Each structure stands twice: as C-alpha cells, then as structure tokens.
Amino acid sequence: RNNLTVVCLIPHISSLSVGKFLVTSVKAAGHDINQANNILSNYSLQMEFYDSKTNGPLATKLLIDSVFRQPQKIAVIGPLLSTTTEYVASISKYWNLVQIGYASITVALDDRSIYPYYFRTAVTEKSFNAARLAFFKHFQWNKIGIVHSSSGAYPKSALLVLNEMTKANVDVAVIESITGDGSFALNSLKSKDVRIIMFFGGSNIALKVMCSAYHLHIYGPKYSWWFQGWLHSTWWDVESPNNNCTKEQLFEAINNNTFYTKTPLYSTSGRISISGKAGTQYYQRLENNLNQSNTSFSISDSIGTIYDAVWSLALGLNRTEQRLNMNKTSITEFDYQNTFIRSVLVEKLSKLSFYGVTGYISFLNGSSRLGDVTISQQQVWDSRTAVAFYNIQKNTLEINNASLKWPEGTPPKDRLIITVIIRTIAPELFIPFAIVSCLGILFSLAIMTYVAMKRHNRFIKMSSPNLNYCILNGCIMCYLSVVFLGLDGRFIPAIQRQYMCTIQIWFLSLGFTIAFGAVTVKTWRIYRIFFNASGLKLVVKDLRLIGYVVQILAIDAVILILWAVIDPIKTTVVNTEKKLSNINIEIIVQKQIQVCQSSHNTIWLAAIFSYKMLLLLWGVILAWKTRKIDIDSLNDSRSLAMTIYNIFVLSCAGVTINLVSHLILDAGYALKAGFIILCTTTSMALIFIPKVNNHINKAFRQ
Ligand SMILES: NCCCC(=O)O
Numbered sequence: 001r002n003n004l005t006v007v008c009l010i011p012h013i014s015s016l017s018v019g020k021f022l023v024t025s026v027k028a029a030g031h032d033i034n035q036a037n038n039i040l041s042n043y044s045l046q047m048e049f050y051d052s053k054t055n056g057p058l059a060t061k062l063l064i065d066s067v068f069r070q071p072q073k074i075a076v077i078g079p080l081l082s083t084t085t086e087y088v089a090s091i092s093k094y095w096n097l098v099q100i101g102y103a104s105i106t107v108a109l110d111d112r113s114i115y116p117y118y119f120r121t122a123v124t125e126k127s128f129n130a131a132r133l134a135f136f137k138h139f140q141w142n143k144i145g146i147v148h149s150s151s152g153a154y155p156k157s158a159l160l161v162l163n164e165m166t167k168a169n170v171d172v173a174v175i176e177s178i179t180g181d182g183s184f185a186l187n188s189l190k191s192k193d194v195r196i197i198m199f200f201g202g203s204n205i206a207l208k209v210m211c212s213a214y215h216l217h218i219y220g221p222k223y224s225w226w227f228q229g230w231l232h233s234t235w236w237d238v239e240s241p242n243n244n245c246t247k248e249q250l251f252e253a254i255n256n257n258t259f260y261t262k263t264p265l266y267s268t269s270g271r272i273s274i275s276g277k278a279g280t281q282y283y284q285r286l287e288n289n290l291n292q293s294n295t296s297f298s299i300s301d302s303i304g305t306i307y308d309a310v311w312s313l314a315l316g317l318n319r320t321e322q323r324l325n326m327n328k329t330s331i332t333e334f335d336y337q338n339t340f341i342r343s344v345l346v347e348k349l350s351k352l353s354f355y356g357v358t359g360y361i362s363f364l365n366g367s368s369r370l371g372d373v374t375i376s377q378q379q380v381w382d383s384r385t386a387v388a389f390y391n392i393q394k395n396t397l398e399i400n401n402a403s404l405k406w407p408e409g410t411p412p413k414d415r416l417i418i419t420v421i422i423r424t425i426a427p428e429l430f431i432p433f434a435i436v437s438c439l440g441i442l443f444s445l446a447i448m449t450y451v452a453m454k455r456h457n458r459f460i461k462m463s464s465p466n467l468n469y470c471i472l473n474g475c476i477m478c479y480l481s482v483v484f485l486g487l488d489g490r491f492i493p494a495i496q497r498q499y500m501c502t503i504q505i506w507f508l509s510l511g512f513t514i515a516f517g518a519v520t521v522k523t524w525r526i527y528r529i530f531f532n533a534s535g536l537k538l539v540v541k542d543l544r545l546i547g548y549v550v551q552i553l554a555i556d557a558v559i560l561i562l563w564a565v566i567d568p569i570k571t572t573v574v575n576t577e578k579k580l581s582n583i584n585i586e587i588i589v590q591k592q593i594q595v596c597q598s599s600h601n602t603i604w605l606a607a608i609f610s611y612k613m614l615l616l617l618w619g620v621i622l623a624w625k626t627r628k629i630d631i632d633s634l635n636d637s638r639s640l641a642m643t644i645y646n647i648f649v650l651s652c653a654g655v656t657i658n659l660v661s662h663l664i665l666d667a668g669y670a671l672k673a674g675f676i677i678l679c680t681t682t683s684m685a686l687i688f689i690p691k692v693n694n695h696i697n698k699a700f701r702q
Pocket residue numbers: 080081082083103104105106230301302
C-alpha cells in the first residue's frame with residue numbers, strides 16, 4: 001500500500017479537552033478508512049499532526065515546514081479557528097493542496113477567489129443565523145444590535161448577519177465594533193434602546209463586553225444576548241486581573257440572559273453513515289476509547305466534523321484515483337506543481353455528497369455546509385440548557401418552552417411598546433354644545449314658521465321675509481357645523497372623518513355667507529334708497545337682492561369646490577404628549593389627535609377668510625353709513641347695523657382662535673363652537689327679536 005500523507009492542524013494536541021479528542025477522532029477515521037475495502041484500497045492514509053494552537057502565523061509556519069519535509073503531502077485538514085484557517089488557506093493553494101476544515105464557521109472562507117481549494121464539514125454562520133432569525137421571528141424581535149470584535153473573521157460574520165437580518169426585515173439598529181472595554185458600543189446600544197444583542201468575538205473580548213454590560217446595566221429581563229456556541233460553557237469563569245468584574249458579577253449578567261447557537265455533536269437520526277456506523281455509535285466508541293465519559297465536550301464540538309472531514313477527503317481522493325486510473329495514472333503522481341490532479345480532486349470534492357456521522361454532507365453549494373442548529377441558554381453556573389432546535393432542511397424551529405427561562409416570566413420585548421391613544425373631544429363638552437346648537441336650530445325654525453305665518457303682516461313684509469328665510473337658513477347651517485365639528489374619531493372612523501371635516505367647513509362657510517350676505521344686501525338696499533343721488537324714489541326688489549346673495553354665494557362655492565378638487569382635506573394624526581405608562585414601565589403612551597388638513601390648508605383658509613373679510617368690511621361700511629336711518633317702514637336697519645358690527649367683531653376673534661387652537665382639542669372645540677353659537681345666536685336675536693317684539697306689541701295695541 002502507498003501512503004497518502006495528510007497535514008492535520010489541531011490546537012493544543014496535548015490538552016485532554018481539545019486536541020486529544022480531535023486527534024483520537026482523526027485516528028478513528030483514518031483507521032476506519034484504511035479498513036474499508038472499497039475506499040483507497042491501494043493506499044494507506046497517514047496523518048501528520050501539528051499543534052497549531054489558535055495562532056495563524058504559527059499554523060502557517062507549521063504548514064510550510066511540513067511541505068518542505070518529506071514525504072509528499074496530499075492535503076491539509078484544519079485548523080480549528082476561522083482566523084487561523086484564513087492564514088493557512090490563503091497559502092496552501094500555492095502548493096496545490098486541497099484543505100478541509102472541520103471547525104471554522106465564518107462565511108469569509110466561502111470566498112472562492114481567495115480560498116479556491118477550501119472545503120469544510122463545519123456548519124457555518126449561515127445556518128446559525130437562520131436559526132437565530134427563526135427564534136427572533138418567533139418572539140417578534142424585529143429590532144436588534146450587533147457588537148463584534150474588530151479583528152479576525154468576526155467583522156465578516158457580523159456583516160453576514162447584518163445582510164441576512166436586513167433581508168428578513170429585521171432592523172439592525174446598531175452595528176459596532178468593540179474598542180477598549182466595549183462601553184462605547186454598549187452605550188450606543190443603550191441610547192438606541194436595543195435589547196436583543198448579538199456578539200461576535202472570542203472569550204477575552206466577551207469578558208470585557210459583559211463586564212461593561214454589567215456596569216451599564218445592559219442585562220436582565222429586558223435583554224437577550226446572543227453568543228457563538230463554540231465559546232466554552234464557562235467562558236466567563238476565569239480570573240482576569242484586567243477585568244473590572246468578579247465572576248459572580250459576570251454570572252449575574254449572563255445567567256438566563258445569554259443564548260448560544262451550536263450544531264449537534266453527531267447525528268441522532270440513527271441513520272448509518274458512510275463509515276458503517278450511526279452517529280450515536282460513533283460517539284459511544286469515541287467515549288469508550290478515551291474512557292472519559294464524564295468529560296465536558298464543550299470545546300471539542302468538532303469531534304464529529306473532523307471525523308467527517310477525513311472521510312470527505314478519502315472519498316474525494318478515491319474518486320480522483322478512479323478518474324486518474326482511466327488515464328493510466330494515479331494520485332501517487334501528485335506533487336506540489338501538479339495542477340491537474342489537484343483540479344480533479346477539487347472537482348470530485350465539489351460533487352461529493354454522503355451521509356456522515358454529523359449528518360448529510362455536500363459541497364455542492366461551495367464550501368459552506370448547512371446543518372441543524374441547537375439553541376441553548378445559560379441557566380446554571382457551568383452548563384447550558386438546550387431550549388430550541390432548528391431544522392435547516394425544513395426551516396422549522398422547535399422551541400421547548402418548558403426549558404426556556406425568562407427572569408420575569410415573559411420574554412423581553414425588542415423595544416419599548418408604544419401604545420397609541422387617539423384623543424377625542426370629551427362627550428361632556430360635545431353634548432352640551434350639540435344640545436345648544438339643536439336649540440338654536442329649533443329657535444331658527446320657530447322664527448321661520450312665525451315669519452311664514454305672518455308674512456302678510458305689514459311689519460314682517462317690510463323686513464323682506466324671503467331674505468329673512470335666507471338669514472335663518474344660514475344660521476341653521478352654522479349651528480349644524482357645530483355638531484359636525486364635534487363628530488370626531490369617537491363617532492366616525494378616521495377614513496370617513498375627512499368627509500365630515502369637509503362638510504363642516506362647507507356648512508360653516510356657506511351658512512355664514514348666506515346669512516351675512518342676506519343681512520348685508522338688506523343694508524345695501526337701505527343705503528341705495530337713502531343715498532340715491534338722482535332723488536327719484538327707488539325700488540329694490542327682494543328678487544334682485546336674492547340674486548346678489550346667490551352671486552356672493554357662488555364665489556364662496558367656487559373657492560370651496562376648487563379646494564375640494566385640487567387639494568382635498570385628509571385626516572392626519574398628530575402626536576401630542578408622550579409619557580411612560582403608570583401600569584407598565586415597558587409601555588409608552590403616545591397620545592394623538594386627528595387633524596383635518598389639506599396640503600395647502602393655510603392658503604385655502606386664507607382665501608376663504610379674505611373673501612369673507614371683504615364681505616364683512618363692505619357690511620361694516622354700509623352699516624356705518626346707514627347708522628342714523630330710523631324709518632319705521634325699513635324697521636330693521638338699526639338691528640342690521642348692530643348685527644354687522646357684532647358679526648365683524650366675533651368673526652375676527654373666531655378666525656384668530658381657529659388659527660391658534662387646532663391642536664388644543666377640547667379647549668379648541670369649546671372656543672370654536674362657542675364663537676359660532678354666540679355669533680349666530682346674537683345675530684339672529686338682534687335681527688328677529690325686535691321684529692317679533694314690535695309685531696306682538698303692535699298686535700296688542702290694536
Ligand atoms: N468551532 C470553533 C471555531 C470558531 C471559528 O470559526 O473561529
């Protein structure tokens with residue numbers, strides 16, 4: 001048999017907990033392959049073990065030393081850490097050496113332009129992230145933060161997570177690399193209220209960060225920290241003179257607060273692997289070999305993947321040999337310049353798929369291997385409890401709720417909950433105003449009925465019943481606008497509220513114009529009659545006056561129609577006060593009010609107000625000019641003048657209030673409704689009460 005020598009880079013070979021397990025596993029794989037009749041039957045796999053520690057430059061030197069020593073090497077297995085692997089895989093290619101990793105999880109090693117002959121049986125960050133994402137989605141955590149070590153492969157892992165999370169609509173509110181004791185990054189998390197935090201880095205940095213988290217109170221029931229599962233289960237349990245925290249303080253920050261993602265050590269499916277053993281059998285054999293059934297496997301997670309890495313290489317070499325035999329050559333021809341054999345081996349490995357002791361293995365999609373993930377939680381001093389299992393093929397997450405521990409009984413929230421309360425006008429305010437408006441309408445109807453009944457009476461006839469109807473109708477519309485003004489979100493859904501706002505403005509504007517227009521044209525008639533330059537007796541008929549009212553109204557209607565068509569009113573929501581809930585400190589109560597607005601609200605209101613001001617000014621001038629006329633036959637001239645002054649003063653005040661009060665809900669409504677009712681009622685009273693009074697007195701005298 002020819003020997004095929006493989007370089008195995010393994011950290012701390014002499015250490016029982018790490019290297020010895022890995023070496024034993026590699027030897028077991030070599031033994032099983034050499035025993036198998038149908039795999040590399042003319043060859044014997046020989047392993048050259050090197051203790052690369054976790055040191056990239058050292059691992060590189062060990063590889064170079066090995067290459068320059070006999071015998072010829074066929075491939076490299078390892079090393080363990082991603083950072084170390086990046087060193088080795090970036091030079092092994094220059095000797096046409098294929099490299100198979102068993103532990104490195106960074107996706108950076110997927111880059112074929114830098115690491116063209118690198119394969120691995122280790123499940124990579126892609127799977128861990130998919131598991132974390134499924135867990136986050138389950139608990140509706142859609143806002144997270146990432147802190148990572150600034151050196152090694154960690155920034156690339158953080159970047160992958162950032163991309164994947166963003167693609168899945170998770171808001172990565174903070175991504176910070178750690179400098180010093182990490183307090184800068186942690187303050188950034190705190191200032192943005194990030195509670196779900198992912199950490200990428202080695203245990204030394206993790207110690208610093210969790211110590212700062214302890215001092216900054218970024219731990220406890222409101223927080224969930226996520227670490228890479230390969231960290232030792234008691235990574236925080238070390239005396240570190242540089243650290244400002246005791247072990248107890250660190251444990252307080254970590255306990256029930258930290259989660260870890262890891263792949264199962266071996267397949268528990270019971271399916272027989274390529275080696276002829278199921279995952280469980282393989283593990284038991286390894287335990288028996290080492291006679292260490294009580295030893296913690298926490299940092300030798302890769303015992304299964306290293307076994308499968310050796311098998312992958314053997315299967316790839318076997319297929320390469322079959323291919324080379326067709327050309328009457330063999331892998332014994334391989335040397336460091338032999339690009340052909342290397343390319344055949346790379347091709348055969350790329351197409352490989354088999355069932356190993358850690359599950360299904362395939363390099364079809366590049367070097368990243370996908371695999372199932374166990375999520376565990378630190379719940380006691382020296383071990384973690386499995387709380388969820390993620391099946392990568394089915395993309396399903398099984399959560400063991402009974403084993404999950406939440407310090408306050410409920411999972412943390414990813415942010416403060418904002419409860420929105422839409423404030424509406426108090427019913428105790430709206431109802432009285434609505435009642436007064438209805439009484440005003442009844443009063444208007446009563447006067448209208450009286451005027452209609454007595455329309456043939458001289459007094460009533462002289463005051464133009466038709467124009468009086470106009471005034472009263474205008475007043476009814478103004479009263480109705482008070483009711484519409486109060487029909488807010490309490491009564492009407494937000495989407496329909498905009499129509500109510502439009503109707504309210506139309507009623508108020510047109511009602512005002514009809515009523516005030518009628519009052520003004522009546523005053524104008526008095527003016528025309530008494531200031532007639534020709535000296536002839538002048539007759540101005542009601543119909544002509546009504547025609548003027550219609551013309552005044554038409555201008556108003558044109559502005560309102562243009563407003564509704566060009567820039568319709570919409571209901572918008574405006575935030576008012578915001579405060580912490582008295583019941584739950586995790587809840588912020590945000591009060592909002594619905595405001596009816598169009599994009600150019602001010603312009604439209606200015607157009608309407610300006611027009612009405614012109615009308616008012618005209619009315620005031622006429623009222624002033626006719627102030628001394630006290631003729632029985634035109635008996636309401638005085639009260640008309642009073643009415644116009646009254647409307648002018650109250651309208652000016654009303655416009656000012658309208659401009660300043662739109663965000664003061666109850667007070668704003670009270671002021672607006674109060675001014676409309678006051679203005680309407682006093683005008684109506686000034687015009688009609690003297691008329692009715694006079695008429696009743698005269699009737700009594702007769
Ligand atoms: N199994 C630990 C390796 C972690 C890393 O990729 O560096």
